[in-house]
Amino acid sequence: MEWDELPITRWTTWCDRKVHLISRALAWGCAVVASWPSTALASSFADDPIHVQIQRVFLGIVISLIVVYLVRHYVFTLNRLFGRQRHPYLDVGAAPWPAVTVIVPAHDEEIVLPRILEALLRVDYPEDRLRVLVIDDRSTDRTPDLLDVYANKHPDRIVAFHRREGPAGKAAALRDAMELVTTDIVLVFDADYLPGRGLVKQLVSPFFDPEVGAVMGRVVPLNAGRNLLTRLLDLERAGGYQVDQQARMNLDLVPQYGGTVGGIRVSALNAVGGWNEKSLAEDTDATFRLLLGGWKTVYQNRSECYEEVPETWKQRIGQVVRWARGHNQAMLRYFVPLLRNQRMPWRTKLDGALLLGVYALSPLLVLAWATALSLWHLGINEGGTLIVLAVACYLALGNFATFFEVAAATHLDRTPQRARLLPFLAFGFLVTALEVTRGAFVQLAAASPHRRGFWHKTERRREP
Numbered sequence: 262m263e264w265d266e267l268p269i270t271r272w273t274t275w276c277d278r279k280v281h282l283i284s285r286a287l288a289w290g291c292a293v294v295a296s297w298p299s300t301a302l303a304s305s306f307a308d309d310p311i312h313v314q315i316q317r318v319f320l321g322i323v324i325s326l327i328v329v330y331l332v333r334h335y336v337f338t339l340n341r342l343f344g345r346q347r348h349p350y351l352d353v354g355a356a357p358w359p360a361v362t363v364i365v366p367a368h369d370e371e372i373v374l375p376r377i378l379e380a381l382l383r384v385d386y387p388e389d390r391l392r393v394l395v396i397d398d399r400s401t402d403r404t405p406d407l408l409d410v411y412a413n414k415h416p417d418r419i420v421a422f423h424r425r426e427g428p429a430g431k432a433a434a435l436r437d438a439m440e441l442v443t444t445d446i447v448l449v450f451d452a453d454y455l456p457g458r459g460l461v462k463q464l465v466s467p468f469f470d471p472e473v474g475a476v477m478g479r480v481v482p483l484n485a486g487r488n489l490l491t492r493l494l495d496l497e498r499a500g501g502y503q504v505d506q507q508a509r510m511n512l513d514l515v516p517q518y519g520g521t522v523g524g525i526r527v528s529a530l531n532a533v534g535g536w537n538e539k540s541l542a543e544d545t546d547a548t549f550r551l552l553l554g555g556w557k558t559v560y561q562n563r564s565e566c567y568e569e570v571p572e573t574w575k576q577r578i579g580q581v582v583r584w585a586r587g588h589n590q591a592m593l594r595y596f597v598p599l600l601r602n603q604r605m606p607w608r609t610k611l612d613g614a615l616l617l618g619v620y621a622l623s624p625l626l627v628l629a630w631a632t633a634l635s636l637w638h639l640g641i642n643e644g645g646t647l648i649v650l651a652v653a654c655y656l657a658l659g660n661f662a663t664f665f666e667v668a669a670a671t672h673l674d675r676t677p678q679r680a681r682l683l684p685f686l687a688f689g690f691l692v693t694a695l696e697v698t699r700g701a702f703v704q705l706a707a708a709s710p711h712r713r714g715f716w717h718k719t720e721r722r723r724e725p
Contacts, residue, residue: 313636313639316632316635316636317636319628319629319632320629320632320633320636323625323626323628323629324629326618326622326625327622327626329615330615330619330622331663333612333615334505334663334665334666335665336508336512337504337505337508337509337666338504338508338665338666338669340508340511340512341503341504341507341508341511341669341673342669342672342673344508344511344512345511346507346511347510347511347513348561348562348563349467349470349559350463350466350467350469350470350559350561351463351466351561351563353462353466353469354462356466356469358386358387358390358462358465359390359444359445359446359465359468360390360391360392360443360444360445360446361386361390361391361392361444361446361447361448361461361465362392362393362394362442362443362444362446362447362448363381363391363392363393363394363447363448363449363450363461364394364395364396364435364438364442364447364448364449364450365377365378365381365393365394365395365396365449365450365451365452366396366398366431366434366435366438366449366451366452367395367396367397367398367400367404367408367452368397368398368399368400368404369400369401369402369404370400370402370404370452370453371400371402371403371404371407373452373453373569374395374404374407374408374452375407375411376455377450377452377453377454377455377456378393378395378411378419380455380456380457381393381450381456382415382418382419383458384456384457384458384459384460384461385458385459385461385462386461386462386465388417388418391418391461392418392419392420392444393418393419393420394420394422394438394441394442395408395411395412395419395420395421395422396422396424396434396435396437396438397421397422397423397424398424398429398431398434399424399425399429405421405423408421408423409421420441422437422438422441424437424438428538430538431520431543432536432537432538432539432540432543432546433536433538435449435520435536435543436535436536436538439527439535439536442527444527445526445527445528446465446468446524446525446526446527447524447525447527448461448464448465448523448524448525449520449521449522449523449524449525450521450522450566451520451521451522451568453568453569454480454521454522454566454567454568455483455566455567455568456522456566456567457565457566457567460478460522460564460565460566463478463561463563463564464476464478464522464523464524464561464564465524467524467559467561468524468526470557470559472556472557473526473556473557473558473559474525474526474529474530474551474554474556474557474558475518475523475524475525475526475529475547475548475551475556475557475558475559476518476523476524476558476559476560476561477506477516477517477518477519477522477523477558477559477560477561478522478523478560478561478564478565478566479502479503479506479522479560479561479562479563479564479565479566480498480502480519480521480522480565480566480568481495481498481565481566481567481568482494482495482498482567482568482569482570483567483568483569484569484570484572485570487572488572489682489685490571490572490573490574490577490689491570491571491572492679492682493682493685493686493689494570494571494577495570495679496667496670496671496679496682496683496686497667497686497689498570499667499670499671499674499679500663500666500667500669500670501666502562502670503562503669503670503673503674504666504667504669504670504673505666506560506562507560507562509560509612510559510560510562512608512612513609514608514609514612514613515548515552515558515609515612515613515616516558516559516560517544517545517548517558517560517616518544518547518548518551518558519544520543520544520547521544521566521568522564522566522568523544525547526556529551529554529556530547530551532554533547533550533551533553533554533556534550537550540587540590540591541583541586541587541590542584542586542587542588542590542591543587545587545588545591546587546590546591546594549591549594549595549599549613549617550595552599552605552609552613553595553598553599553602555604574692578692578696581693581696581697582696582697582699582700584620585620585623585697585700585701586700586701586704588617588619588620589620589621589701589704591617592617592618592620592621595617596614596617596618599613599614599617600614620697620701621701623693623694623695623697623698623701624697624698624701624702626694626698627694627695627698664683664686667680667683667686668680668683
């Protein structure tokens with residue numbers, strides 16, 4: 262029997278066709294839904310004052326954007342459940358492994374640094390081809406002393422870089438550390454991460470493809486059972502990686518490189534200008550500069566690395582606001598160049614533009630709510646403006662994975678009991694939307710090209 266005649270292949274082809282048809286039907290249906298409130302908002306448009314007309318147009322735009330993101334999440338979820346899955350580099354187990362440098366940026370990381378160094382010393386990779394470069398950037402705790410102990414004990418495998426001058430921040434520290442890098446492949450792990458024994462090989466294998474400029478693995482919380490917040494963040498990570506990132510990989514769109522458990526080809530990074538020390542999100546910045554430079558980013562869903570997620574709402578809010586500020590900075594910098602790129606397929610441009618805009622959606626939602634309420638109190642509510650906006654916001658609530666993505670992720674992870682916490686995600690997404698909106702307005706008010714960077718880090722709670 263020929264391969265094309267195998268039942269599993271026929272089943273996969275049938276599923277791909279169904280996903281395509283369902284996706285087109287969803288897009289058509291949602292376009293109708295999006296046009297209905299826009300039409301309703303336009304009723305008696307010419308008779309309204311100019312400020313009311315502007316508010317109506319704004320509401321129509323926001324509702325249409327929400328529907329676009331809704332379609333995007335549906336397509337990703339259906340593809341992940343029924344579409345063809347791409348893991349092109351998963352089975353590379355034996356190869357002439359290249360020399361690799363693992364960079365671990367550390368700022369006051371005495372609690373977690375020994376754990377990651379011990380884990381990296383045990384990874385399954387040729388010892389003479391792997392070097393660990395730890396950046397001690399202005400640490401005020403015992404991080405420098407602990408680092409020196411490991412560097413002296415393993416001089417051929419661990420290199421200590423004590424950084425005491427230059428601009429502050431992770432991006433600036435990475436840029437300075439590149440002077441000590443002699444390999445073309447660099448992996449970057451945050452100090453609180455714990456890599457498995459096979460992770461380095463899994464992240465290096467895609468670089469045998471000369472078109473690959475960056476690689477990203479899956480992030481899994483190791484303290485998910487600590488409290489309700491950590492469980493919700495575990496669900497959020499599952500939806501974002503298990504469904505969102507893998508679907509973008511399947512559809513050949515724009516997987517995002519993350520600077521916590523990923524790899525970079527140094528020659529590709531240098532070709533697009535190196536690390537941008539002025540960026541608040543050096544990983545998102547690198548993702549889009551590599552994309553515009555013609556390099557591919559690969560997502561490895563089975564390459565898992567374990568992190569410590571925030572355990573208090575204060576830490577969580579600070580983390581997500583930092584992400585939003587850096588992401589919005591990248592959006593302002595690369596949105597127009599992305600759309601003007603002539604070599605890129607239109608669907609890649611669309612996915613890249615929607616990826617850039619995920620953190621900008623929250624301020625738009627909050628402004629749309631305020632606008633709808635103002636029209637309501639003015640007695641201008643033809644078409645059920647407020648109700649339409651409320652339903653649309655519920656269907657596409659949040660800037661990360663929506664409810665159906667998270668539910669699909671729990672199914673794929675074979676842990677369906679986690680789906681019982683889905684109702685609590687509404688509260689988490691509401692807090693995120695409000696705090697991201699506040700952070701966006703603060704960022705606009707304090708915008709200055711002369712502001713100095715500084716280290717943004719989450720407090721560690723793991724026992725030494």
